[in-house]
Amino acid sequence: xxxxxxxxxxxxxxxxxxxxxxxxxxxxxxxxxxxxxxxxxxxxxxxxxxxxxxxxxxxxxxxxxxxxxxxxxxxxxxxxxxxxxxxxxxxxxxxxxxxxxxxxxxxxxxxxxxxxxxxxxxxxxxxxxxxxxxxxxxxxxxxxxxxxxxxxxxxxxxxxxxxxxxxxxxxxxxxxxxxxxxxxxxxxxxxxxxxxxxxxxxxxxxxxxxxxxxxxxxxxxxxxxxxxxxxxxxxxxxxxxxxxxxxxxxxxxxxxxxxxxxxxxxxxxxxxxxxxxxxxxxxxxxxxxxxxxxxxxxxxxxxxxxxxxxxxxxxxxxxxxxxxxxxxxxxxxxxxxxxxxxxxxxxxxxxxxxxxxxxxxxxxxxxxxxxxxxxxxxxxxxxxxxxxxxxxxxxxxxxxxxxxxxxxxxxxxxxxxxxxxxxxxxxxxxxxxxxxxxxxxxxxxxxxxxxxxxxxxxxxxxxxxxxxxxxxxxxxxxxxxxxxxxxxxxxxxxxxxxxxxxxxxxxxxxxxxxxxxxxxxxxxxxxxxxxxxxxxxxxxxxxx
Numbered sequence: 001x002x003x004x005x006x007x008x009x010x011x012x013x014x015x016x017x018x019x020x021x022x023x024x025x026x027x028x029x030x031x032x033x034x035x036x037x038x039x040x041x042x043x044x045x046x047x048x049x050x051x052x053x054x055x056x057x058x059x060x061x062x063x064x065x066x067x068x069x070x071x072x073x074x075x076x077x078x079x080x081x082x083x084x085x086x087x088x089x090x091x092x093x094x095x096x097x098x099x100x101x102x103x104x105x106x107x108x109x110x111x112x113x114x115x116x117x118x119x120x121x122x123x124x125x126x127x128x129x130x131x132x133x134x135x136x137x138x139x140x141x142x143x144x145x146x147x148x149x150x151x152x153x154x155x156x157x158x159x160x161x162x163x164x165x166x167x168x169x170x171x172x173x174x175x176x177x178x179x180x181x182x183x184x185x186x187x188x189x190x191x192x193x194x195x196x197x198x199x200x201x202x203x204x205x206x207x208x209x210x211x212x213x214x215x216x217x218x219x220x221x222x223x224x225x226x227x228x229x230x231x232x233x234x235x236x237x238x239x240x241x242x243x244x245x246x247x248x249x250x251x252x253x254x255x256x257x258x259x260x261x262x263x264x265x266x267x268x269x270x271x272x273x274x275x276x277x278x279x280x281x282x283x284x285x286x287x288x289x290x291x292x293x294x295x296x297x298x299x300x301x302x303x304x305x306x307x308x309x310x311x312x313x314x315x316x317x318x319x320x321x322x323x324x325x326x327x328x329x330x331x332x333x334x335x336x337x338x339x340x341x342x343x344x345x346x347x348x349x350x351x352x353x354x355x356x357x358x359x360x361x362x363x364x365x366x367x368x369x370x371x372x373x374x375x376x377x378x379x380x381x382x383x384x385x386x387x388x389x390x391x392x393x394x395x396x397x398x399x400x401x402x403x404x405x406x407x408x409x410x411x412x413x414x415x416x417x418x419x420x421x422x423x424x425x426x427x428x429x430x431x432x433x434x435x436x437x438x439x440x441x442x443x444x445x446x447x448x449x450x451x452x453x454x455x456x457x458x459x460x461x462x463x464x465x466x467x468x469x470x471x472x473x474x475x476x477x478x479x480x481x482x483x484x485x486x487x488x489x490x491x492x493x494x495x496x497x498x499x500x501x502x503x504x505x506x507x508x509x510x511x512x513x514x515x516x517x518x519x520x521x522x523x524x525x526x527x528x529x530x531x532x533x534x535x536x537x538x539x540x541x542x543x544x
Contacts, residue, residue, distance in 0.1 A: 020293055021147040022118060024075040026060060028091055030137040031067045031127075034105040039065045040093040042107055044140075046075045049086035062094045076147060077114060079293060082520040083513065084343055085114040089140055091127065108135025115347030118144045121297050146297060151210040152289045153245065155281065157192065158202040162261065162277035165228035165236040172229040173201045173238060175279070179214055179222050186223055189213050194229040199277070210245070210286060218246040224279060226261050239263040239276035251281035290538055292524035295531060298538025300429050302348035302527075303419070306338060306390055307412040308375065309439035311360035312403040314469075323440050323469050324398060333468035333504050335391060337438045340515040341464060342387035345434060353383040356390045357412055362402040369404050372411040406444030409437060413452040413463065420459035429536040432527050433461040441471040447489040453479060454486060457494040462526045464519050465501045476501040496529055 026044045034040045043062040047054040057077070063069030077085070088111040092104040108127025117123055127138035157175060165171045174194045181187035190208050195201035214220040223242050227235040239261035251257035260275040267273050288294075315322030326332055331339075346352050359371040374382030376393040377400075384390040416435045423431040443449050453463065465480075467473040479486060480501040486494040500522055507515040531537075 020079055020291060022077050022079045022114065022293070023145045023147045024077065024117065025071070025143045025145070026075070026089065027068075027070045027141040028107075028127075029068050029124075029139040029141065031069070031091060032093075032107050032136045032138055033067060034093040034107065039067050040105070040107060041065060041095075042067075042069050042091050043094055044071055045090045045092065045101065047088040047090065048077075049088075054088055079114060079118065079146075081115075081292060081524050082344060082517045084516075087112060087114055087117075089142065091138075091140070106130070108138045108140075110140050113347050115344070117142055118293060118296055119301075119348045119350070121299070144297065146291065146293045148291065149209075149211045149216040150289050150291055150294065151216070151286055152207050153210050153213055153248075154205055154207040154283075154285045154287070155248065156203075156205040156283045158200070158256075158280040158282055159226065159261070160200050160258075160278040160280060162199045162201070162226065163228075163238050163263070164199060165238060170197050170199050171236075171238065172196045173198070173226055174229055174235075175203065176225045176227065177208075177213065177222060178225065179212075179220065189222075202282075205283075209289070214245050218249070219244050224259075226277070226279065237263065241279060245284075245286075248281050248284040249286065251284045253283050256283070257281040288537070288541065288543075290528065290532070290541065292528050294538045294541065295429050295432075295527060296348060298429065298540045300527070300531075300538065301350060301431050302345050303423075303431055303433045304342065304345040304349060304354045305412075305416050305433065305435050306342070306354065306356045307409075307435060307437040308334060308356070308358045308394065309360055309407060309437070309441075310358045310401060310403050311405040311407050311440070313405070313407075313471075314403055314440050316403075317398045324403075326395060326398075334438050335394070336512065337436070337466040337468065337504060337515070338390055338394070339387060340512055341436050341466075341519055342390065344516050344520055346387055352386045354386070354390055355382040356384050356393055357382060357415065358397070358401070359409075359412055360403070360405050360407055362404045364400060367402060371408040372415050407439060407441055408445040408448070409439075409443050410445050410448035410452040412437065413449065413456055417452065417456045417459055417461060420456070420461040423460055424534075427536070428539055429531045430539060431460060432530070433459070434464065434523070435461065436464045436466065438466045438468060439476075440467070440469040443475050446475060449479065450486065451488040451490070451492075453499060454488040454492050454494045457486075457496050457498050460527075460530050462498045462500070462523055464523075465499065466515075466519065467501065467503045467505075470505060473501070473503055476503075496526070496533070498526060 031040055031042055041062050041064050044060045046057045048057050058075050060071035060073040090109040091107040093107055094104055096103050110125045122143040124139055124141040127135040127140055129135050162173050172194050175192045177190040178186040179189055189212050192203040210216055221242050225240040226238040228238055229235055241259045259279045261277045261279050263276045314324050317324035356375045358373050358375045363370050375397045384393050416433050420433040465476050467476055479499045502518050
């Protein structure tokens with residue numbers, strides 16, 4: 001999962017991942033009453049922050065004479081996991097028919113990120129006035145739902161006694177599936193493989209999204225056409241049939257569904273024509289192909305841990321040449337990486353308490369080297385409150401430790417893996433662990449680290465490595481299994497690719513959001529891949 005950015009990034013990096021639409025339903029409770037003779041007539045306006053400015057996206061209808069409105073109009077937003085999407089919900093009492101908001105009485109507002117809403121599925125919060133004080137007893141409830149039909153259909157098809165089309169042999173049959181297009185013409189959805197020299201073919205099972213096959217409408221007519229393959233492309237028509245997914249679903253493993261394959265021309269010509277063979281639906285199964293958002297809306301928490309490299313190669317933190325030197329703006333590359341990743345992930349962890357660990361330093365009072373210590377010096381409670389807490393603990397610990405070495409990754413990877421292994425005992429899709437390691441250089445315990453990563457690949461866990469400074473990061477690229485599967489020193493293969501490496505130097509002169517997008521772009525598919533591999537549906541999922 002290595003990632004580099006061109007000198008001038010073209011468009012949002014990583015935005016091709018995990019884009020789906022989220023529908024937000026809005027209700028108000030105990031809104032301020034701004035009308036003298038009747039109750040307020042509220043409507044809600046949705047704003048999104050774009051380049052530091054609030055931009056209006058949409059408005060609900062007006063609920064007449066109602067202080068506890070449930071708005072019928074829903075807000076639909078594109079969801080990007082790897083971006084901070086700041087939203088503001090403002091309620092107004094409609095006084096005139098004007099579209100200008102200043103013409104209407106303000107009833108209160110609430111701001112949060114889209115990540116906060118989807119990680120809770122439903123939130124109720126106090127409405128605030130412009131001065132930050134509560135708008136009376138006014139509350140807003142926002143509920144999120146993913147707008148996608150994630151059902152897939154898996155079909156096992158066969159044929160029996162199909163018409164013979166080749167002079168010197170049997171037919172080479174294949175099937176094509178069609179649905180009606182918007183223009184009234186049949187639109188090709190799927191083509192099976194060709195089975196050579198047979199009138200009784202058995203095709204491989206195939207899976208397509210239900211939306212692709214019938215627009216999600218089980219009663220909609222679909223057409224199945226059977227052809228005899230010719231290498232010149234002039235395939236011979238054997239026959240066709242029309243059916244629906246609802247009908248196909250009648251097929252069970254024990255009792256297949258048999259449908260007549262009809263050639264209309266032959267049917268017209270021959271009086272005693274029966275059919276051109278039988279198309280058999282051996283089995284038809286509809287399941288859900290769960291998305292990352294399904295797991296988050298189902299209650300899965302992302303558990304975030306930071307590992308920070310305090311080895312001597314970073315330089316004396318008192319000197320401006322050191323990678324740990326905090327500049328007059330209060331930052332350095334370590335802090336930039338913590339902020340970039342942490343501000344996204346923290347929305348998906350309900351208690352926002354994050355363990356922050358250090359490695360490669362000598363610790364007081366006996367100055368022994370540690371490769372796994374709490375940077376708040378409290379080993380029983382290494383948790384920091386939010387990303388701000390990590391930043392504070394990091395700044396506070398710098399004067400109290402001695403940078404040393406070597407650069408050992410495996411203790412911290414194994415530390416997080418122990419917690420991830422405990423989570424698997426629940427046998428639910430409730431927790432997924434993310435370890436962010438920020439380092440300046442070459443790994444000293446490469447064999448142990450490779451082994452640790454291979455073992456961690458079996459767990460609900462991903463590792464993000466951000467390389468700071470200008471060292472040679474070839475070893476990190478090796479851990480990142482984009483180009484080849486990672487093996488441990490004993491030869492064991494990683495079950496899946498869980499390491500994402502990015503060199504910070506590629507992101508020094510681009511907007512800070514670009515680093516987060518590059519680092520987190522592959523995380524949603526890693527989460528889904530793990531839970532699917534374990535056959536774990538989202539906690540609150542509905543059957544297909």
